[in-house]
Amino acid sequence: MPPYDEWNKIDEEEEDELQDLSHLESKKDVILFCIDCSESMLELREDPNDPKVKTCHAYTALDAAMQIQKKKVIVGPNDLVGILLFNTTRKAESTSRTQGSEIKRNCYVYQPIGPLSAPKIQELIQLLDAFREDPHELESNFPPMTDGKRVPMGDVFTSCNWVIRDGAPKTATKRVFLITNEDDPHPGAGSKQLKNSSRTTLIDLTQAGVTVEPFFISTPDKPFDVSKFYSSVLLPDSLVDEDDVDPADPSVLPESISISRIEDLLMQMRFHESPKRALFSIPFELAKDFTIGVKGYSLVTEQKRGSYKYFFDLGERMEVVTTRTVYVDEGRQAEVDRTKMVYGTSGGTGAEGEDPGKRVVKPGQRPFYSAEDIKTFRTLGREPGLKLLGFKDLSELEFGDNVKHSNFIYPNEMSFSGSKRTFSALLKSMAKKKKIALALGVTRRNTTPMFYALLPQEERVDEAGWTDPAGFHLIPLPFADDIRSAAVERGARASESVKDAARAWIDKLSVKNGAYPPDSYPNPALAFHNAQLQAMAFGEEFNPEEFEDLSAPDLDMIHRRVGNLVEAWKRAVANDEAAISFETAKKEKEKPAKAGTKRKADTDMDMDVMETEIRSKFSEGKLNKLTMDQMKPFIKSKGMSVSGKKKADLVAMVEELLTS
Template sequence: MSEREPWQRNYDEEAAEEEVDEAADRDSPLIAALKCAYHLMQQRIISNPKDMMGVLLFGTEKAKFQNEGDDKHAPVYPHCYLFTDLDIPSAEDVKSLKSLVEDDNDEDNILVPSKDPAAMANVLFCANQIFTTKAANFGSRRLFVLTDNDNPHSADKQAKSAAAVRAKDLYDLGVVIELFPITREERDFDMGKFYDDIMYRDSAAEANMSDVLTSKSGGGLSLLNSLIANINSKQTAKRALFSGVAFEIAPGLTISVKGYNVMNRQKEERSCYIWLDGETPQLVTGETTKVSEDTARTAYKFGGEYVYFTPEEQKSLKDFGPSTIRILGFKPQSSLPFWASVHKSSFIFPSEEHYVGSTRVFTALWKKLLADDKMAIAWAITRSNAKPTLVAIIPSRGRSEEDSGPQSLPAGLWLYPLPFVDDIRNPPDMPDPVQASDALVDKMQIIAENLWLPNRAYNPSKYPNPQLQWHYKILQALALQEEVPETPEDLTVPKYNAIAKRVGGHIRDWQALVDEELSHVRKQGSLKREAGDEEGGKPKKRTKAESKPAGSGLSDAQIKAANDSGGLSKMTVAELKDVLACRDLVERLEEWADRS
C-alpha cells in the first residue's frame, strides 16, 4: 500500500474523536460552566500564581457567603452560594471543584436549583462585597457571568432596576462585568431584554460577543471549549512595555505615551525548582553564600592595548540620555522596503500622566499620517539604559463598517524598528525561480478559498502554545498528585479530515498538474543542454583576467605631472585607492626604519 499524503492520514482517529465529542456534548450548561471554571483554575494556578479566583453560584436552593466558624452575623444572600472564596487557588480548591463536576460528588446538594429565581441585584451586591473585602487594592477586577437566562426579571421591573443600580456600583468601583451568554437551539440570547442595562461594553466587546458561546445541543463539550477559549482570550495579561515616555513631535511640542507588545511569544517561567528523586515532589530550598567583591577595574582590549574602566565609567558608556521618542522627519510609506522588518513592532498609546492633552495631539498626528499616507522617522530610546534605535512610526487603520469579525490588531501608531547596516546581510545567490502557470494559480486559488477560517479571521489566542501547555500539565499533575499525561494536546495540528473533505480532490489535481509541468520544464532543459553540446562541446570555464590598476607604482614625479595635466581627476576610485595605499605603506616603512 502506498504512503498517504499528510492531509489524508488519521481519518479513523478523527472519526473516533468526533464520536467522543457527540457523547460528551450532553452536559448541561451548569456542568459546562463549572468545568470551565475548573479548567481555568487549573491553568491560572500555574501560569499566574498570584491571581485570585472565586466561584459564586446563583440560583441555588442553598445559600452561603462565608465559611463555617466565621462571623455569625454575616449577611446571607438568598440563592447565592459562594463555593470557592476569592483567593489564590490552592490544590484543595481545585480538587473540590473537580470532585463536584467530574465525579458527580454533590453530597451537600449544592447544585439543587431554587424554586424561585435569584435576584440579580443580590448576586451583584454579593460580588461587590467579595471584591471589596478580598481584593480592594487590586487594579484589575473582573466578574465573569455565565448564564443561559436572558431575562431573569421579566415580570418585575423593580428588581430589574435594582440590578442596574448594583451593576453601576460595581462599575464605579472599577470592576468589569464580562457576560458569557449560553445560546440554546430553541431560542437566541437577547441582550436587550435585561443585560443591556447591566453591561458597560464598547464596540470591540460587542464584536467579540457574537463569536463565542453557541453549542449544537445547548451545552456540553463544544460549549465548554468555546467558554475556555473566550475567557482565555479575555484573561491575557496586558502589561505596558514602557510607560511615561516623552514623545517629541516637534520642538516645544511633547506628549507622553505608553508602549505595548501586542503579539509576543509566551515562554515558560521558572519561579522555583522541584526535586523529583524522592517519594513525593518537593520544592528545592536555595542557599546563598556571600563572597568578597572584586574591586579591580575591568579591562577591555582595544587597538592592541588594554583600556581600563571603572564601574561608573562602564555605566556612563551605556547612557544615551533619557527615554524619549523624537520625530526627525516624515516620508511616504511606500519608501519603506519589505526587507526592513528585522524586529517586532510595538504599539504606542497616549498617556495623560505627564502631559495633559496628549490624547488629542496623538489622535491628530495619527489622522494626519493616515490621510497623507505618510510615516514618521524617529529616534527612540524607550527605556532607561536601552540602546537607541531608529524607528518608523506607522499608523494602522481601524475596522471599517464593511469588515466582519473581531479586530485582531488595534488602530493607532506603531514603532517599526529600522535596521542598521550591521543588521542586514546580502542573501545568497539563488537560481531563477520557475514561474507558475495560470492553471496552477487558478487551482491553488480554489484550494485557498476553501480553507479560509470563518469570517477569514485568525485569533491566535484560541490556539495555545502546545509546549507551554504541556509544561503546565506536568506542573498541574505534580501539584494535584495526578497521573502525568503521556501525550500533550496540540491544537495547532491541522484537521486532516476536514481538509480532505473540502479540498482533497483539488489537491490531487493540483499535484498532478505540478508533476506534468515539472516534467515539461526538465525536458526543455535537457534539450537546451544537448543543443549546446552539439554546437561547440562543453563550454570552457571562464577565468577572470588579472589586471593591474593604472595608478599602482607611480613615482612622485609622475603624480605631479598627472596633477599638472589634469590626469588625477580622470583616474578611477580604484586607481586612486591603490596610489594612496602604496604611499601609505612606504611612509610606514620609513618611520619604522627611523625608529630602529
C-alpha cells in the same frame, strides 16, 4: 572586568529585566469567576458530546473554571483564583472565617480568592464528577432563586469588589470573568434605577483596578441581546470618551463576547486567560511642549517552560531555596559591592617585567567607566519616550521593513490629561490621509534608541461584535545591516495557469474569516510537558498515547477536500515550460565530473592579487609551495614561454623575474 566587546552586557540580572517575559511575570494575576446560578443556568440540557448525558450552563462554567485553574498551576503557580456564585439562595456557613459573610444577599463565595492549590481544585473536580452521576447535584448544592427573582447586578459588582479587596494583593492584575445567559436581569418597573446603580458600582469596581470581562451565553432558543441591559452598564472602549458615548450603542462594549455554543466557553476563556499587561508606559512628544501618554502592549510573546527551582528537604516539608548573586574579588576572596564595580577594556598580560595585574594609562585617558556611563553609551543619553519626527505616505512602508515583532500602543489618560482625545484625533487623521508616522524612541530604560514607523489601525467591527481595536502599530525600522539580499542565482516564475491551479486548493484550505487563532493550537512540546506536570501535581496517571497534538494536520480531511486539486496542480507544474527548463539546468549543474579528468584550477584571479601572493611566498622562501597553475599565468604576463617546463624550471624562472 568584562572586555570591550561585552560592554553592553553589564549584568545578567539587568539583561533579564529587558526581556518581555520577566516584565509580564512581575505581577500576580487574580481572576474571580462570577457565575450566574439562576434557574435557566441550571436547566438540564443534552450534552452535545454525549446525548445520553445531561449537562447545564452552570456546569460548563464551573468546568471551565476548573480547567483554567489546572492550567495555571503549571503556567502561573503564583496567581490567585476565586469563584463567586450569584442568584442562589445558599448562604455562607456561620463558622466560616472567609469573606463569605461580607457579601450581598443571594451571593455565595464557593471558593475564596487565594493561591492555587491541588486540594481546592480536587474539591471542585469532585463536585463536577458528582453532577455527572446525579444531574441534580448542582441544583441541590446551590438552590436558585425562584419566581423569576434575581440579584441586582449592582449588588453582584459590589460583592466582587469586596471579595477582591479582601483577598487580592494591591499590585496584582485583577479581573472578573462574568458568565451569564440573562440579557435583561431587571425587566419591568425600576429597571432604569437598577441600571444606573449597576453602572455606578461597576465604575467603583474599575476604579479599584479591576477589569470585568463578560462571557455572554447565547443559544438558538434564547439569543443574547446586549442592547437590553449591558450596553448601558459596561464601560466603553479606551478610545471613546464617556461624554460621547450613546448608551444604546452596543458597539462600544469592551471585548464583550457572545458565545453562541456553550461548549466554546472554555476556548473563549483561554483567549482571555493571560491578562493584558502593558510592556511600557512612556510619554509621546508630538511637538515642543506638546506631549501625551501612551502604553505599549506586545502582540506576540513566546510562551516558554517555567524556570526550575531548588528545594531544601526539611524532613516534614520542602522549602524553596532563596538564591542570591554575589560578586567576589579573586585576589582578596572577599565580596565586592556591586555599586562600586567599574567596566573597561581588557588589559592583556602587560609589557615584559610589568605586573600582569596592572597597566599604564596615559595622561588624559579614561580606562574605566561606571555602570551609569555604560547605560549612557547604550541609550545615547535619551530617557524613555517617543518623539514624533514626521509623516510619510502609507505606500512607502514596505513589507520587508517589519523585521521584528511590532508593539501596539494605546493612549494613557492617567499620565497626561487629554491623551485620549489627542491620540484619537491623530489616528483618525492619519488613517483618512493614508499616512504613517516616523518616530524616535526608547521604550524602556537601558535599551538602544530605535526609529519606529507608526501604522494607524482603525476599529473594525464585524457581525459577531467588536474585534480589532483602534491604535497604532509601533514597527521597529531596520538598520542597513539588518536587511540582506537573498543569494538567488536563478529562479523560475510560474505561469498563470499554474498559479490558478495552486489558488484552487489554497482557497479550500484557507482559515475561515481570514483570522488564525493561535490560542487554539498550543505548542505541542510545551503542552506535552505541562500535561505531565499537571498529572504529577494532582496525582493522576498520565498516558502519553492519549495526548492530542492540536497542531498536527488532519491529513484525511486534506485528502478528501483538495486531493484532486493538488494532483491537478502537480500535473500543471510538471508540464510548465519554466519548471522544465529549471529542472534541466539543475540536473546539468549537479552532473558528476567524468572519470579520469582533472578539475581545471581557477586561474582567473586578478593579476595584481596573484603577483602579491607570489612575492609574499618569495620573501618567505616558499615558492615551491605554489602550484604550476599559479606560476604559469604570472610568467606569461612577463612575456616568457612556459611550454614544456617542469615545476623546478618554473620556480627558477619566478626567482629570476623577482630578483632582476
